[in-house]
Amino acid sequence: MTVPVFEGAHTRMPRLGLGTWPMRGAECQRAVESALGLGYRHIDTAEMYGNEEAVGAAIAAAGLPRADIYLTTKVWHDKPDGASFRRAAEACLKRLGQPHVDLLLVHWPSPRLDLPSVLAAMARLRKEGLARAVGVANFPRGLLARAVEADIVPIAALQVEHHVYLSQQRLLDYCGPRGIALTSYTPVAKGMVAEDPVICRIAARHGATPGQVALAWLLAMPGVAAIPKAAGAARQAENLAAADLVLDAADLAALAALPKGRRLVDPAHGPDWDA
Numbered sequence: 001m002t003v004p005v006f007e008g009a010h011t012r013m014p015r016l017g018l019g020t021w022p023m024r025g026a027e028c029q030r031a032v033e034s035a036l037g038l039g040y041r042h043i044d045t046a047e048m049y050g051n052e053e054a055v056g057a058a059i060a061a062a063g064l065p066r067a068d069i070y071l072t073t074k075v076w077h078d079k080p081d082g083a084s085f086r087r088a089a090e091a092c093l094k095r096l097g098q099p100h101v102d103l104l105l106v107h108w109p110s111p112r113l114d115l116p117s118v119l120a121a122m123a124r125l126r127k128e129g130l131a132r133a134v135g136v137a138n139f140p141r142g143l144l145a146r147a148v149e150a151d152i153v154p155i156a157a158l159q160v161e162h163h164v165y166l167s168q169q170r171l172l173d174y175c176g177p178r179g180i181a182l183t184s185y186t187p188v189a190k191g192m193v194a195e196d197p198v199i200c201r202i203a204a205r206h207g208a209t210p211g212q213v214a215l216a217w218l219l220a221m222p223g224v225a226a227i228p229k230a231a232g233a234a235r236q237a238e239n240l241a242a243a244d245l246v247l248d249a250a251d252l253a254a255l256a257a258l259p260k261g262r263r264l265v266d267p268a269h270g271p272d273w274d275a
């Protein structure tokens with residue numbers, strides 16, 4: 001199985017990665033080591049997950065060339081200005097034991113966000129090689145457009161919730177022509193897809209699993225990457241093999257017809273998603 005790579009305008013991202021929330025400590029280290037052993041080359045973490053040390057230890061233990069791994073981390077929304085963002089990003093690298101990350105994201109917008117100052121901090125981190133590329137997560141389209149149009153630093157990726165039950169077409173329409181990667185989090189809808197009769201029927205026809213169908217649906221969209229979390233090797237291997245599943249037009253139509261308004265991650269600190 002070969003994981004396709006998205007050749008974006010500002011980053012080159014393997015289109016399947018491992019999500020690491022909410023794993024911590026030894027469980028997280030084991031999961032990341034297992035994933036790297038199976039062939040995952042894209043790992044997603046964040047300062048808020050409290051697992052950057054474990055992720056860094058797993059990367060070190062894997063002994064792979066660093067250039068082969070695409071590592072993302074994110075700075076929490078309580079660092080709304082350039083100075084605090086910079087300090088937090090440096091602390092992330094220290095915990096990860098890494099000289100750089102491949103992608104550094106603003107984890108959530110907040111009303112206190114001083115966008116130009118954070119973008120300027122990200123530009124500097126990128127220039128200094130501490131972050132190969134930068135981007136944002138959980139930004140609605142209007143705010144994403146402000147970040148892009150500020151023209152302070154190229155926005156390489158947007159990470160948002162995206163799965164068979166939640167359309168992100170407005171964001172895809174924005175990102176696609178600009179070569180911005182859209183990284184889909186919660187891509188198997190936290191496992192809900194396993195109970196869905198439509199998805200189970202498609203899976204049975206292909207000799208695949210519902211999780212693989214959900215991931216293949218995302219991978220059928222150009223510019224989309226998915227970062228399912230799975231603690232154990234069997235499920236990690238199952239999810240990775242989704243890269244080989246090709247859905248036909250009838251499958252895609254049936255999946256497109258599923259209701260698309262179900263948001264599973266909607267904390268009080270989240271933005272107005274339609275902004």
Ligand SMILES: NC(=O)c1ccc[n+]([C@@H]2O[C@H](COP(=O)([O-])OP(=O)(O)OC[C@H]3O[C@@H](n4cnc5c(N)ncnc54)[C@H](OP(=O)(O)O)[C@@H]3O)[C@@H](O)[C@H]2O)c1
Pocket residue numbers: 018019020021022044045107137138159160184185186187188189190191192194209210211212227228229230231232235238239265
């Ligand atoms: N930027 C953000 O604000 C944000 C928010 C949420 C998540 N994320 C990132 O996205 C990653 C993934 O999102 P998520 O963890 O919320 O949701 P998810 O990947 O959709 O679901 C993970 C859950 O589904 C199970 N699962 C995994 N593969 C499966 C399969 N093929 N079939 C059935 N069940 C399966 C996992 O169980 P087991 O582990 O027991 O296998 C786990 O309980 C996170 O780990 C994190 O890195 C980012």
